[in-house]
Amino acid sequence: MAVDTAVLVVDVGNGALGVVQHQRPGDGEWSLPTTYMYEGETLADAVLRSLSQKVGLRGTRPQQLHIFDDPDRDDRGWVLSVAHVVLLLADDVDPVVASRDDVRVVPADDAVGQPFDRAVIVRLAVDRVRQDYALQPDPAGLLGESFPLKALQALHDAVAPRPGPGESRPSIDTFRRYMVGKGLIQPTGEFARKERAGVMGKPAELYRRAGESRDLTDVLGIRPVRKERNRAEQPVDDAGPVRTFGELGEHNVAPAIQRLVDDAGTQVPLTLTVMPHYVAVRPPGSERVAAYAKPLTLSVGLDPDDAVALAGGNPDFRLERTSAATHHVHVPAAALDDPARRQVARVALEQALGRIAGAR
Template sequence: MKTPQNAPRASLLNYPRPSVAVDTAVLTVAEGSVCVLLVRRAEDHQHGKWALPGTFLRERETLADAVLRCLREKAGISGRVPRQLQVFDEPGRDDRGWVLSVAHVDVVPLAGLEEAMKSDGVRLASVTGEPELIAGLPYGHADIVAKAVEWLRAAYVEAPDPGALLDEPFTLKDLRELHEAVAGQTLMRDTFRRFMEPKLVATGQMSDGTRGRPSRLWMRAGRAE
């Protein structure tokens, strides 16, 4: 059966459109645990609750600009280049309506968060030590944190400290302890050394021995000058 020529045609403009938000999981390692940065919501909705830094996309604003604006205004963080992680589009993830979140992730050394942490509205949460807090985050943020930690662990399996959380130079023990914190489990020392040493550059220097016996100092190969 043919549709009459004068019948109204369906238009994409007539379909409901989701709001677009960006949420960023800023990860670091503190006290031997992977931690995520949370901000206390100042908005009316979920006021006072801890959440990932997030914001709605403004008209004609790029995703990258929205992320940087949000981190600057809500967490006091600037000078970073977060990477896109995944789109979260479950219709029921946000009780305000249909909100599509383009999640981002960044890995920041703890020292790089010192200024942000001076605010009472910013804190770190251990992803393993505070499971109830993480699970109770609004707007499906727990799923974003889980995906960000999964991405971080996969990256640290393949390369020595790709997030540059350690100051250079460092010992193999320092590196292994960091990777154990990221992995959330103990790593075999000899296996770790054999896999990581070819990806490092020896400095020719030794540690001062303040943490055990003096050990060789290394740099990440991709960052050596």
């Protein structure tokens, strides 16, 4: 039994998400920190020991992510691996990287070519963290108990996928309307202190996550193996389901994407929710997202084989191998001007909605 840990690093200043790698002493390959379990050792202890010994990180709180049990995953023998993920700020990781030649941080999207199935572990970890941050304000608590709104937006922007061609991050006003309007954060009544003498302007108002006093062990602690989070336990939108773009408030999604989603909604049940970085397309009553409608791109989540086949048959559809369970196909709005590709994209969206609805 082994443990592999994807240490994801948020570089807020550069708006980037990275992953920690260490250089294996035997073959010099760069890989995730990993270790075999000792007799009588718990999973949690093995992970913390691995992070301390392999990459010099202490005081972290990893989450269990997935069990990898393919008998052929390791050519040295039958090894099961319990993958974990932990999210840290670059400011907390940089001193460790600077002090060691065998530790580095690489962009999460470029963490390929690692031994065994660790590239898949990274993709699964990135997908988990991005879903968490799309739904809640800083669920890992990296900013502490109180924070300025701009700091929260910068953190979420760094975790979120980079905008596609012609797209941009949401404005601070859009972000505020989402976080405050949905009651996800609330003002503390306090203001940030000035850090530099002579700086003009009003101090930034501080916010805190709503329900800060509730038990956050499910967000920050060690999750039981194979325990799936039921996002459907909480309502998607207190105002009721929105089924067409015409019912939404402010958004900037291309009309061709709006029409495609609205057309699909006449055949299969769906609901729309305006998120900070996109409009989420879901089956009614579910918080699992089937597709992301961004300004110039519709990103559809499919089974890996279906996604590969779809992107392979349509060269202008971009494939993103998001995780071991889901790949995304990014459909540009310009492609929807062609009736044949529009129909292909609509079928894919209906398939994605049915895939999630059928899994409930």
